[in-house]
Amino acid sequence: MAIGMEIVRLNLADIIHQPLLAKQLYLLYTGIHKVAWK
Incomplete structure (x- = not known):
């Protein structure tokens, strides 16, 4: 995750x-988060 944030x-x-x-x-x-929260 940290690597992604650096990118x-x-x-x-x-x-x-x-x-x-x-x-x-x-x-x-935001779409990914909406799906993740369902």
């Missing part, structure tokens, strides 16, 4: 410059 930090700058990609990742992230 997110490294790519955060690139993601900020790609709003559409950031939105897709956000929707994917």
Whole structure:
């Protein structure tokens, strides 16, 4: 999990410059959590 977070930090700058990609990742992230909580 920690490795995944490091990857997110490294790519955060690139993601900020790609709003559409950031939105897709956000929707994917929240979608996974919604499924996990069911």
